[in-house]
Amino acid sequence: xxxxxxxxxxxxxxxxYGFITDIKADTVPCGLNEDIIRMISAKKNEPEWLLERRLKxxxxxxxxxxxxxxxxxxxxxxxxxLSYYAAPVQKKQPKSLDEVDKNLLETxxxxxxxxxxxxxxxxxxxxxxxxxxxxxxxTYRAQLAEKGIIFCSISEAIKEHPDLVQKYLGSVxxxxxxxxxxxxxxxxxxxxxxxxxxxxxxxxxxxTYFRINAKNTGQFxxxxxxxxxxxxxxxxxxxxxxxxxxxQLHAAIVEIVVMNNAEVKYxxxxxxxxxxxxxxxxxxxxxxxxxxxxxxNSKVSWxxxxxxxxVTWKYPSCILQGDNSVGEFYSVAVTHHKQQADTxxxxxxxxxxxxxxxxxxxxxxxxxxxxxxxxxxVGINADNARNYSQCDSLLIGSACGSHTVPYVRNRNxxxxxxxxxxxxxxxxxxxxxxxxxxxxxxxAVGLIVNGFCKEVMQKLPMEFAIEAAKLINISLExxxx
Amino acid sequence: xGKPILEIKNLSAKVADKEIIKNLNLTINAGEVHALMGPNGxxxxxxxxxxxxxxxxxxxxxxxxxxxxxxxTLKPEERACAGIxxxxxxxxxxxxxxxxxxxxxxxxxxxxxxxxPELDAAEFLKLLRGVAKDLDISAEMLKREIxxxxxxxxxxxxxxxxxxxxxxxxxxxxxADSGLDIDALKIVAEGVNKWHNNDNSLLIITHHQDLxxxxxxxxxxxxxxxxxxxxxxxNLAIELExxxxxxxxxxxx
Numbered sequence: 001x002x003x004x005x006x007x008x009x010x011x012x013x014x015x016x017y018g019f020i021t022d023i024k025a026d027t028v029p030c031g032l033n034e035d036i037i038r039m040i041s042a043k044k045n046e047p048e049w050l051l052e053r054r055l056k057x058x059x060x061x062x063x064x065x066x067x068x069x070x071x072x073x074x075x076x077x078x079x080x081x082l083s084y085y086a087a088p089v090q091k092k093q094p095k096s097l098d099e100v101d102k103n104l105l106e107t108x109x110x111x112x113x114x115x116x117x118x119x120x121x122x123x124x125x126x127x128x129x130x131x132x133x134x135x136x137x138x139t140y141r142a143q144l145a146e147k148g149i150i151f152c153s154i155s156e157a158i159k160e161h162p163d164l165v166q167k168y169l170g171s172v173x174x175x176x177x178x179x180x181x182x183x184x185x186x187x188x189x190x191x192x193x194x195x196x197x198x199x200x201x202x203x204x205x206x207x208t209y210f211r212i213n214a215k216n217t218g219q220f221x222x223x224x225x226x227x228x229x230x231x232x233x234x235x236x237x238x239x240x241x242x243x244x245x246x247x248q249l250h251a252a253i254v255e256i257v258v259m260n261n262a263e264v265k266y267x268x269x270x271x272x273x274x275x276x277x278x279x280x281x282x283x284x285x286x287x288x289x290x291x292x293x294x295x296x297n298s299k300v301s302w303x304x305x306x307x308x309x310x311v312t313w314k315y316p317s318c319i320l321q322g323d324n325s326v327g328e329f330y331s332v333a334v335t336h337h338k339q340q341a342d343t344x345x346x347x348x349x350x351x352x353x354x355x356x357x358x359x360x361x362x363x364x365x366x367x368x369x370x371x372x373x374x375x376x377x378v379g380i381n382a383d384n385a386r387n388y389s390q391c392d393s394l395l396i397g398s399a400c401g402s403h404t405v406p407y408v409r410n411r412n413x414x415x416x417x418x419x420x421x422x423x424x425x426x427x428x429x430x431x432x433x434x435x436x437x438x439x440x441x442x443x444a445v446g447l448i449v450n451g452f453c454k455e456v457m458q459k460l461p462m463e464f465a466i467e468a469a470k471l472i473n474i475s476l477e478x479x480x481x
Numbered sequence: 482x483g484k485p486i487l488e489i490k491n492l493s494a495k496v497a498d499k500e501i502i503k504n505l506n507l508t509i510n511a512g513e514v515h516a517l518m519g520p521n522g523x524x525x526x527x528x529x530x531x532x533x534x535x536x537x538x539x540x541x542x543x544x545x546x547x548x549x550x551x552x553x554t555l556k557p558e559e560r561a562c563a564g565i566x567x568x569x570x571x572x573x574x575x576x577x578x579x580x581x582x583x584x585x586x587x588x589x590x591x592x593x594x595x596x597x598p599e600l601d602a603a604e605f606l607k608l609l610r611g612v613a614k615d616l617d618i619s620a621e622m623l624k625r626e627i628x629x630x631x632x633x634x635x636x637x638x639x640x641x642x643x644x645x646x647x648x649x650x651x652x653x654x655x656x657a658d659s660g661l662d663i664d665a666l667k668i669v670a671e672g673v674n675k676w677h678n679n680d681n682s683l684l685i686i687t688h689h690q691d692l693x694x695x696x697x698x699x700x701x702x703x704x705x706x707x708x709x710x711x712x713x714x715x716n717l718a719i720e721l722e723x724x725x726x727x728x729x730x731x732x733x734x
Contacts, residue, residue, distance in 0.1 A: 429573040432535050435557035436567050437583075437643060438590035447586060451577025451626070 028085040034058065037186055040085045044155055044189070047162060057175035057185035064179045070342040071371045071403060074311045077249050077284065084187045084220070144202070149233075150195035151206055154222050157193035164195055168226050172255035172292045172319070180251040180286040180313075188222035188253070196231040196262070205461055207236040221252040227262040229295060234265040236464055248273070250309075251286045260295030260322065265303070267460050269468050272308035274475075277366075279338030282310025289316035293325035293351075301328035302345065303459045305468040307475040310339060315373065317346035320354035320382075327356040332453040332468075334475045335368030335400070344374035344405075349382040349415070358389040361453040363472075364400035365479035371403040378415040385415040393423040394452050396445065396479045431480070441480045446473035483511025485549070486651050486682045487532075492543035493707075494531050500541070501527045503707030509651065512679040516693055516718060517686045519704035520726045525686045526570060528704075529653045533567045534560050547651070562594035564650035568640040568657050574628040580639065581623040584609060588646055612645045616672050633660020641672040648676070653684045658692040670695030690722045705730045 028039050037058055041051040066076070144151050150161060157165050175185035196202055227233055237254075250272060258264050266289075275282025285308075291300040302316040318327025329345035347356035356376065364370045376387045393402035404421050426448050434444035450457065450469050457465050487509040494502040501524040509515050519525050531538050532545065534557035545552040552560060575583065588608070589599040600608065613623060616638050628636055637657055644652050654673070658666055673696055677683055685692060693701075693715065701717040702709045703726070711717070711729055721729070 427573070428536060430575055432557060433569070433573045433575070434586075436533055436535075436561050436569075437587035438558050438561040438594065438647070439586055440556070440558050440590075443586065443590065447578055447583070448575055451575055454577035 027083045030083045031080045032058075032082070032084060032187070036084055040187060040189065043085065046158060049162075049166065050158060053170070053175070054186050057182055058187075060176055061179070061182040061186055064182055066179050070313055070373070071369065072311050072313065072340050072342050074284065074340070079183075082249060085189055143204075144206075147200050147203065148197040149200060149202055150193065152193055154188075154191045154193045154224060157195075157224075161193070161195070164226065165193070165224065168255070168257050169222075169224055170255075172257060172290050173253050173288050178288060181253055181288040184220045184222060184251050184253045184288070188220040191222035191224075191252070191254075193223070194225040194233060194235060196225075196227045196233045198228040199230045200228075201231065202233040205234045205236055207238070219248070219250045219252070221250075223252070223254040225254075225256045225264060225266070227256075227258050227264050227298075229260040229262060231259075231262045232264075234267070234461065236267045236269075236461065238269040238271070238464070238467070248283045249286070250283050252288070254287070254289040254316075256291035256300060258291060258293045258295065258298040258300055258325075261297045262295060263299040264291065265301050266291070266316075267303040267464055269305045269460075269464060269471060270308050270312075271471055273310075274308050274337065274339050275310040277337045279310065279367075282339070283308065284311045285309035285314060286311075287314040289314065290319065291317070291327070292319045293322050293327065293354075295322040295325070296351075297324045297326075298322050299326040299328075301330065301459070303330040303456065304332070304343075305456070305460070305471065306331070306333040306341060306343060307471045309341070312339075312341040312343055314341075314343045315345055317348065318356060319348045319350065320356065320385075321350045322354075323351040324353045324355075325351055326354070329356075329358045329360070330456040330459045331360045332363070332456045332472070333361070333370060334363045334449075334472050335365070335370045336475055336479055337366040337368060339366075339368040340370070341368075342371045342373055344372045346375040346377065347387060349376075349378045349385040349387070349412075352381065352383045353385070354382055355386045356388075358387070358391070359455055360389075360391045361456055362391070362393045362402055363396065363449055363452065363476070364393065364402045365396035365476055367399050369401040369403075371405060373405045373407075375407040375409070376417060377408075378410045378412050378417070380411045382412050383414045385412060385417075387415075387417045389417075389419045391419075391421045392452070393421075394449065395423065395425045396449075396476065426480075442473070442477060445476055445480055449473075449476060483513070483679060483682075485510050486547065487684075488544075488546040488549075490544050490546075492531075492545060493541045494527070494538055495541055496527060496538050501707060502531065504543070505708045507702070507709060509682045509684060511650075511682055513699045514677065514683045514685065514696060516698040516701045517684060517704050517709075518688060518701060518718060518721060520730070521688055523705055524707055525688075525704055526655055529567050529655045529684075529686060532560075532653065533557055533565055558590065559594075561647075562591050566644050566647055566649035566652045568637070568644060568652065568654045570656040570659065572628045572631075572636045572640055574626070574631075576626055576629055578627050579624055580627040581606075581609060583627045584623075584643060584646060587643060591647055608646070612642060615675065616642050616645070617668055618642055634662065634665040637661055637669055638665065638672075641669050645672055645676055648681075650681050651684065652676070652681070653686065654692075655686045656688070657685070658687060658689075666691060667695060690718050693718050703729045 028036060034055060037054050041054060173181050175182050194206060225235060256264050272283035272285055293300055300318050306312055320327050327347050333341050333343055335341050345358055358374060360372050362370045362372055372391045378385045391404045395402055402423060406419055408417060430448055431444050449472060460468055485508050489505055489507040492502055492505045517525055540553055585605045592599055618638055657669060698715050701713055701715060703711045
């Protein structure tokens with residue numbers, strides 16, 4: 001009769017989005033060298049300056065070593081065994097969704113994001129859908145263009161807005177930044193570009209769905225968001241990936257530039273394939289995300305819900321350069337089975353009166369391991385800087401691990417820094433209370449966990465929050481029993 | 482006399498290798514109110530946990546039938562959906578979960594079990610408002626995180642609210658009167674009386690008489706040392722109030 005809140009039973013549920021779309025992929029041969037980079041650049045008809053940047057990054061990457069400081073254990077990636085470019089073969093650039101490959105649309109339908117419906121949903125969300133590496137469908141662009149907002153793939157932006165791209169690309173995350181960022185700078189294929197002109201508030205939330213598909217193809221997404229003075233934009237990114245046995249590498253860069261009085265909200269639901277219950281397969285997610293608050297009173301908030309990937313290495317950060325600028329980080333990370341996540345944020349206070357807030361909620365189940373790793377750095381000139389950090393961990397079962405590593409570096413006496421951390425378990429009392437009211441164990445865990453991360457979930461746009469809550473429940477299926 | 486709802490026959494049970502329930506017999510028929518009275522710390526709550534299937538309790542002998550069906554093979558949530566409700570002595574807090582959201586999950590879990598369509602937000606709210614009003618529970622309180630920072634009285638009223646929403650066949654009230662002032666006690670009792678009819682039954686676990694002044698018991702049992710030592714009508718509770726437990730427990734031994 002004794003039913004303990006123990007893990008490890010009933011663990012064979014399958015990754016809901018594990019299917020492979022049958023589309024011919026236009027891939028380049030496996031391996032990485034200067035010729036491959038030239039080939040990628042040529043396939044994308046890129047200008048010379050970009051090829052030069054790629055080559056410069058590649059040559060620097062050869063001198064770098066993979067970081068080992070994260071609390072992650074995984075088989076090293078064989079970079080020569082990967083193919084660095086895959087684009088769905090299409091006759092021409094589609095002008096509307098009607099021209100998009102039906103298989104591709106079907107894939108999105110399975111993911112529950114029917115573009116057609118979204119388009120019909122009268123301007124709720126604009127989608128710049130990325131399938132593997134190349135943008136295949138862009139909606140609402142005209143509506144945005146009226147306001148002077150540019151929302152397109154980074155490839156298009158390179159051709160149509162080279163001055164903006166040259167000015168800002170790599171300005172927040174230079175190619176020398178870290179091993180994975182450097183690799184991305186050499187081989188990135190596509191991503192999104194957003195430009196919000198001075199004084200413009202984006203009338204709708206901008207959204208992109210990413211999906212790894214072609215076999216053995218690393219996804220090197222590159223996103224750049226620029227918000228000029230007094231502008232505002234909310235950007236949503238969501239990911240799922242089909243089931244694979246091989247590890248898939250994902251090394252993205254997201255750069256955000258925020259000028260005077262501008263505000264950018266960046267929300268992510270990350271659901272890359274986490275591997276099976278034994279940790280086989282699954283995506284490696286080594287991401288560099290960073291925002292620079294360059295103006296006075298500028299504001300950035302990162303909100304992330306991380307349920308996927310076998311290995312996650314991700315620290316969305318804020319450089320608070322402008323006086324009075326504000327950085328926020330709201331995170332829910334869920335790990336199950338043998339997933340590993342080393343994630344957190346960096347808040348770099350440079351300007352005066354800069355403020356930052358970190359709310360991190362980690363949920364570990366199964367044999368998973370999770371680390372919150374954060375840095376709060378206050379510079380000499382950052383008078384009256386303030387930080388509030390709260391890191392809460394929830395453990396399900398007794399075989400998982402949770403670690404909190406909050407680095408603090410303060411060089412200014414007027415700074416006020418607060419840190420709170422808690423670790424708790426779902427209690428048997430809570431489970432029983434829910435069960436006595438008719439909920440089964442899975443429903444009970446879902447309810448308790450969603451309550452635990454409510455503070456973060458509330459920061460997500462409504463429709464995203466509902467999707468994220470479902471994902472968390474799916475991710476934790478079978479975590480008690 | 483109605484049909485038996487609950488039949489406990491020769492029940493013995495232990496928790497952590499300690500025998501708490503010893504050869505207990507109890508039958509509750511439809512329409513009846515039973516009071517189980519006994520000193521603190523003698524295992525009255527244990528009985529409620531065994532009936533509702535809380536993990537950690539082991540039945541070593543005897544049987545429990547609910548509507549003639551063996552209860553012990555059912556999971557806690559199945560027992561709940563089948564119609565057993567326990568108003569807990571110490572309802573646990575679930576941070577971040579709004580009370581109204583929790584209640585909606587509970588109501589829909591039961592509807593799902595019964596093969597009925599789940600209520601949507603609007604339908605549920607309509608149902609909830611009616612019941613909450615009777616128990617003097619405000620819309621504000623329903624938005625608060627369930628049992629988080631609730632006073633003793635608020636917790637008990639929230640339990641009775643759930644009972645009223647879920648309409649169980651057997652409700653067990655474990656010290657439902659503790660922490661209540663006279664006004665709150667009346668509200669709780671009225672809520673219970675409103676729910677009670679000839680078709681359902683009630684087991685009140687308490688160590689004093691207060692609640693029984695407001696909810697009339699048909700049968701009063703005195704419980705000590707793991708089983709029922711004496712049963713009688715409501716006068717037994719009054720007698721007990723005067724003489725204390727000692728008289729009964731000592732008599733037995």
